[in-house]
Amino acid sequence: MNRVPSNEKKKDNYSKEVLISREEINRRVEQLGREISQDYKGRELHLVGVLNGAFIFLADLVRHLSIPCQICFLQASSYKDQLVSTGKVKLMHNLDLNGKDVLVVEDIFDTGLTLKHISEDLYIQKPTSLEICALLNKRIPDKLAVNVKYIGFEIENRFVVGYGLDYAEKYRELPYISCLD
Ligand code: IMP
Ligand code: MG
Numbered sequence: 347m348n349r350v351p352s353n354e355k356k357k358d359n360y361s362k363e364v365l366i367s368r369e370e371i372n373r374r375v376e377q378l379g380r381e382i383s384q385d386y387k388g389r390e391l392h393l394v395g396v397l398n399g400a401f402i403f404l405a406d407l408v409r410h411l412s413i414p415c416q417i418c419f420l421q422a423s424s425y426k427d428q429l430v431s432t433g434k435v436k437l438m439h440n441l442d443l444n445g446k447d448v449l450v451v452e453d454i455f456d457t458g459l460t461l462k463h464i465s466e467d468l469y470i471q472k473p474t475s476l477e478i479c480a481l482l483n484k485r486i487p488d489k490l491a492v493n494v495k496y497i498g499f500e501i502e503n504r505f506v507v508g509y510g511l512d513y514a515e516k517y518r519e520l521p522y523i524s525c526l527d
Pocket of ligand 1 (some may be wrong): 381399452453454455456457458459460461504505506511512513
């Protein structure tokens with residue numbers, strides 16, 4: 347198991363474990379960029395980043411695309427009753443994706459609730475095609491059936507932060523993915 351480089355240590359008490367290093371992330375994001383460019387060759391791709399978690403992943407991914415693309419964002423947040431998720435997702439966007447080749451870019455496919463809502467919401471706009479790319483796929487039981495075509499890494503059922511992912515809005519800036527134990 348890698349250790350967090352000393353110059354990146356934080357005073358907060360998150361785990362010192364690096365689950366996925368910045369080098370591993372760079373390599374995999376480059377591969378994904380090549381694969382997506384190949385699949386969409388000759389077409390213009392409309393990437394829809396899911397805020398806030400996907401902002402770093404999307405920014406890195408688009409720099410490995412060799413096809414023309416347009417970039418936009420939507421915001422997804424869970425409705426919460428105090429601290430408990432109600433199982434509903436609120437989406438905010440002003441997108442017009444009719445007739446476009448759309449790729450949703452998300453940080454993590456956990457229960458699938460968010461991605462299911464996003465897919466259903468965007469599908470109504472009748473895009474030419476609609477696919478999903480998630481940096482992480484968390485192995486948990488009883489995931490919703492969502493077709494995520496591109497996955498960066500499979501991870502165990504642990505809470506992860508860094509590279510855009512947060513815990514209470516913290517740790518998004520870490521350049522690697524770490525676990526909160
Ligand atoms: P869902 O359960 O698939 O709907 O995931 C909803 C959202 O929860 C994701 O888009 C993430 O923003 C967040 N999330 C799920 N698992 C983690 C995690 O391990 N770390 C940080 N955020 C997470
Ligand atoms: Mg998210």
